[in-house]
Amino acid sequence: MQPQERILELKKERNAVILAHNYQLPEVQDIADFVGDSLGLAVQASQSEADVIVFCGVDFMAESAKILNPEKIVLHPETKSCCPMAAMCEPSSLRMLKNDFPRASVVAYVNTTAECKAESDICCTSSNAIKVVNSLESDLIIFLPDENLANYVQRFTNKSIIPWPGYCPTHEAITLEKIENLKDKHPLALVIVHPECRPEVIDIADAVRSTEGMLNFIRESDAEEFIIGTEKDMLYRLSKEFPDKTFYDVPGAVCPTMKLITLDNVLAALESLSPKVTLSPELMDKARTPLDRMMAIGRGD
Ligand code: 13P
Ligand code: SF4
Numbered sequence: 001m002q003p004q005e006r007i008l009e010l011k012k013e014r015n016a017v018i019l020a021h022n023y024q025l026p027e028v029q030d031i032a033d034f035v036g037d038s039l040g041l042a043v044q045a046s047q048s049e050a051d052v053i054v055f056c057g058v059d060f061m062a063e064s065a066k067i068l069n070p071e072k073i074v075l076h077p078e079t080k081s082c083c084p085m086a087a088m089c090e091p092s093s094l095r096m097l098k099n100d101f102p103r104a105s106v107v108a109y110v111n112t113t114a115e116c117k118a119e120s121d122i123c124c125t126s127s128n129a130i131k132v133v134n135s136l137e138s139d140l141i142i143f144l145p146d147e148n149l150a151n152y153v154q155r156f157t158n159k160s161i162i163p164w165p166g167y168c169p170t171h172e173a174i175t176l177e178k179i180e181n182l183k184d185k186h187p188l189a190l191v192i193v194h195p196e197c198r199p200e201v202i203d204i205a206d207a208v209r210s211t212e213g214m215l216n217f218i219r220e221s222d223a224e225e226f227i228i229g230t231e232k233d234m235l236y237r238l239s240k241e242f243p244d245k246t247f248y249d250v251p252g253a254v255c256p257t258m259k260l261i262t263l264d265n266v267l268a269a270l271e272s273l274s275p276k277v278t279l280s281p282e283l284m285d286k287a288r289t290p291l292d293r294m295m296a297i298g299r300g301d
Pocket of ligand 1: 036039111126127194209210212
């Protein structure tokens with residue numbers, strides 16, 4: 001029996017739902033019940049009626065699903081699938097920065113550990129970061145952990161943002177030179193980039209969107225060709241949704257840890273009901289408040 005067939009059987013037996021991020025391997029996207037961006041996946045997780053959530057994405061996404069569903073079993077098929085940017089913010093260093101700026105509100109991009117979320121006032125994703133920051137009363141904001149996203153949000157607010165010096169290695173690999181080369185080769189293509197990209201890349205983009213926001217932009221655009229400034233397997237999702245449009249990826253834009261989730265480990269997770277995401281109830285309670293506040297604000301792109 002093919003792993004796909006056995007996964008479908010087990011999914012029914014366990015009353016499980018499979019959620020996959022837009023950067024997952026094509027074959028993993030194909031067996032998922034829902035494929036989306038971090039916000040979409042968090043919303044799906046919070047509304048799910050399944051007993052088991054199999055989360056195909058990196059650690060912080062699976063943790064958020066567990067925090068939003070403390071009673072459910074949340075499986076993360078490969079625990080080594082971690083976001084290096086989320087690991088760049090240590091809760092102890094964050095507490096020191098908060099002490100230095102006691103008036104500041106703390107906005108945590110969801111790409112953070114549960115411990116950092118627990119230290120924050122509100123979370124955001126790339127789809128609603130501007131809306132979240134502008135919703136706050138404070139005019140001083142500590143924004144973690146992505147410096148590029150913080151600087152992008154700064155373009156759309158009068159508040160002063162103190163960025164955390166973190167970055168995404170995958171989006172750092174998307175350079176101005178690479179985008180200019182692609183534009184030379186495909187002069188009719190529009191450039192859509194993720195806000196985790198470098199500022200000089202954002203400057204020459206036609207649109208800056210979260211991964212799901214990219215789909216919405218393309219749906220409404222008359223253009224037929226697009227240069228996609230984000231992780232390469234986003235193009236699988238785009239090509240499936242828009243078979244008549246043409247997409248160009250940026251060489252080297254790969255998130256290696258997203259690729260650690262495979263059909264084999266999804267199957268093994270469903271068979272054994274492990275590895276389970278486990279967090280202490282106290283930590284989950286503290287981290288849930290900023291996540292709930294973000295969900296109440298909704299999508300911004
Ligand atoms: P999205 O919320 O746009 O899916 O981004 C998540 C992420 O990790 C981007 O690198
Ligand atoms: Fe983290 Fe970057 Fe991978 Fe997104 S693409 S999960 S931010 S390392």
